Amino acid sequence: MSRRRIPVIPAVIAGIAFIGLWYGVREVISPSRVFMLPPPHAVLQAFAVHADELLLASRNTAIGALLGFALAVLVSGSMALLLSVSNLIRSALYPYLMMMQMMPVIVIAPVLVLWVGAGLPSVTIITFLICFFPLVVNTTQGLISTDRKLVELFHLYRATKWQEIVRLRVPAALPYFFTGLRIAGTLAPIGAIVGDFSAGSSGGHGGGLGFLTLIYGAQFKMAALFATVLSGCMLGFVFVATVSGLSWLSLHQWHDAYDKSDH
Amino acid sequence: MTETAAPACSVDLSRVTKRFGSGPAVLDELDFAARAGDFVAIIGPSGCGKSTLLRLLAGLSPLTAGTLHIDGQPPGVDSPELAYVFQEPTLLAWLKVAANVELPLSLRGVPAAQRRSIVARCLRQVRLEERAEAFPRQLSGGQQMRVSLARALVLQPRLLLLDEPFGALDEMTRNHLNEELLDLREQQGWTAFFVTHSVAEAVFLANRVIVMSAHPGRIAHEVKIDLPYPRVRATREDPAFQRLVAAVTHHLHSVEGDAR
Ligand SMILES: Nc1ncnc2c1ncn2[C@@H]1O[C@H](COP(=O)(O)OP(=O)(O)OP(=O)(O)O)[C@@H](O)[C@H]1O
Numbered sequence: 027m028s029r030r031r032i033p034v035i036p037a038v039i040a041g042i043a044f045i046g047l048w049y050g051v052r053e054v055i056s057p058s059r060v061f062m063l064p065p066p067h068a069v070l071q072a073f074a075v076h077a078d079e080l081l082l083a084s085r086n087t088a089i090g091a092l093l094g095f096a097l098a099v100l101v102s103g104s105m106a107l108l109l110s111v112s113n114l115i116r117s118a119l120y121p122y123l124m125m126m127q128m129m130p131v132i133v134i135a136p137v138l139v140l141w142v143g144a145g146l147p148s149v150t151i152i153t154f155l156i157c158f159f160p161l162v163v164n165t166t167q168g169l170i171s172t173d174r175k176l177v178e179l180f181h182l183y184r185a186t187k188w189q190e191i192v193r194l195r196v197p198a199a200l201p202y203f204f205t206g207l208r209i210a211g212t213l214a215p216i217g218a219i220v221g222d223f224s225a226g227s228s229g230g231h232g233g234g235l236g237f238l239t240l241i242y243g244a245q246f247k248m249a250a251l252f253a254t255v256l257s258g259c260m261l262g263f264v265f266v267a268t269v270s271g272l273s274w275l276s277l278h279q280w281h282d283a284y285d286k287s288d289h
Numbered sequence: 290m291t292e293t294a295a296p297a298c299s300v301d302l303s304r305v306t307k308r309f310g311s312g313p314a315v316l317d318e319l320d321f322a323a324r325a326g327d328f329v330a331i332i333g334p335s336g337c338g339k340s341t342l343l344r345l346l347a348g349l350s351p352l353t354a355g356t357l358h359i360d361g362q363p364p365g366v367d368s369p370e371l372a373y374v375f376q377e378p379t380l381l382a383w384l385k386v387a388a389n390v391e392l393p394l395s396l397r398g399v400p401a402a403q404r405r406s407i408v409a410r411c412l413r414q415v416r417l418e419e420r421a422e423a424f425p426r427q428l429s430g431g432q433q434m435r436v437s438l439a440r441a442l443v444l445q446p447r448l449l450l451l452d453e454p455f456g457a458l459d460e461m462t463r464n465h466l467n468e469e470l471l472d473l474r475e476q477q478g479w480t481a482f483f484v485t486h487s488v489a490e491a492v493f494l495a496n497r498v499i500v501m502s503a504h505p506g507r508i509a510h511e512v513k514i515d516l517p518y519p520r521v522r523a524t525r526e527d528p529a530f531q532r533l534v535a536a537v538t539h540h541l542h543s544v545e546g547d548a549r
């Protein structure tokens with residue numbers, strides 16, 4: 027089984043061009059404002075200077091993101107099973123799931139702070155809320171889109187409802203589930219950072235990247251702010267790469283999306 | 290398990306009628322009796338209700354009127370073992386070939402050791418034992434169809450329902466699978482209903498060919514195929530075979546003329 031080779035060179039060239047552009051823009055900005063765009067090397071320096079703070083904050087954000095993400099996977103999985111077995115339940119609950127998705131984090135954050143306290147609990151719940159919708163929608167869709175012929179085949183074999191779910195509907199829904207998981211994987215770190223931004227902990231070592239953004243912003247530490255943003259990007263990258271890896275592991279042998287043997 | 294398990298079963302249709310909702314009758318008062326061991330080929334214009342008829346026999350869809358008996362019993366949980374082969378292989382893409390064939394057995398809770406020997410035997414019968422560990426997408430269309438056939442045979446069905454199982458295959462592969470199917474019949478003995486659009490296939494396989502007409506679906510003609518079994522490749526060159534093909538084709542044209 028050969029994996030598609032990702033061409034590296036074009037990406038490296040684009041990266042170098044981008045950094046060049048970054049320096050170039052600094053040349054044309056008026057001198058009174060140039061501090062707003064720190065040069066790349068200053069951002070690198072900021073990484074070194076604030077390494078401890080950034081690592082701790084990244085760790086805290088990663089924990090919040092992971093907890094919220096895992097919670098969303100568990101709850102959405104059970105919810106999707108429930109929604110898939112009955113049209114009635116589905117039509118009863120769907121509008122409220124939609125509404126849940128519309129709920130603005132900025133507004134819910136203060137409520138959560140009052141309910142469960144600032145910091146990790148709030149961040150976890152906000153991440154959960156953000157990840158939940160794409161997961162539940164995709165997984166439910168997968169569970170109800172099982173090929174009708176296969177369902178009939180299971181009826182002919184006199185399979186129990188439980189066998190039909192476990193041995194047919196769930197595996198058939200995996201590709202859909204992973205579509206949802208990819209979306210949730212990109213949203214989880216963002217959710218944790220936004221949650222931390224609006225419901226982060228001010229005390230102790232509980233602050234994450236969002237909270238750090240607030241501090242550096244207030245102190246006009248532009249290079250450190252950019253370093254914080256980049257840390258968030260890297261965290262997001264790790265999340266997405268992990269999810270893609272999991273998806274590859276469980277689907278590549280049999281799913282057409284991974285069929286590259288002929289290319 | 291031995292090859293000669295339960296005997297084939299008989300099927301009786303009496304004034305069987307089927308409509309969907311308040312629509313027109315798709316099948317209109319069908320009367321037909323298949324004796325144990327009959328191989329019945331069903332042929333007719335598209336939309337005449339061939340698939341619908343098989344679905345009724347399988348109990349996948351209820352009759353609107355009339356009676357249907359399999360071995361004297363209406364279709365139900367305790368009706369004799371039957372297997373259904375669809376036009377597409379309908380395999381579980383995430384299971385390897387052997388696990389796909391094993392599926393009906395494991396759903397029934399047959400012990401693992403017994404399952405393995407049955408699966409091995411059925412894969413050997415369709416000559417796919419070497420591909421047991423492949424995933425369905427690694428097989429050709431004809432091989433996938435053979436897996437589907439092997440899966441249909443593991444429960445030792447007494448009634449086999451096949452809905453254009455080889456319709457999507459080229460003629461060579463189809464002829465080949467037809468010969469294999471008749472071999473399996475010699476070994477196992479079941480009653481079969483086989484839907485096809487190919488007159489030659491129908492005549493080669495069946496001892497009775499039913500020609501259906503459409504709107505409403507009715508049995509327009511029945512042709513007895515009195516060519517002796519076992520039938521082999523050379524049977525297709527037999528003048529008697531060719532005469533029968535011509536006769537069935539003639540009936541088919543007459544009902545297709547009616548449809549227009
Ligand atoms: N679930 C359904 N609801 C409504 N009408 C249906 C349904 N299934 C089949 N029909 C109608 O019943 C008629 C017979 O359909 P059927 O699939 O049995 O035809 P067929 O003989 O198998 O045709 P083909 O050779 O094209 O497979 C068609 O007119 C079809 O529109």
Ligand SMILES: [Mg+2]
Pocket residue numbers: 339340341452
């Ligand atoms: Mg059909």
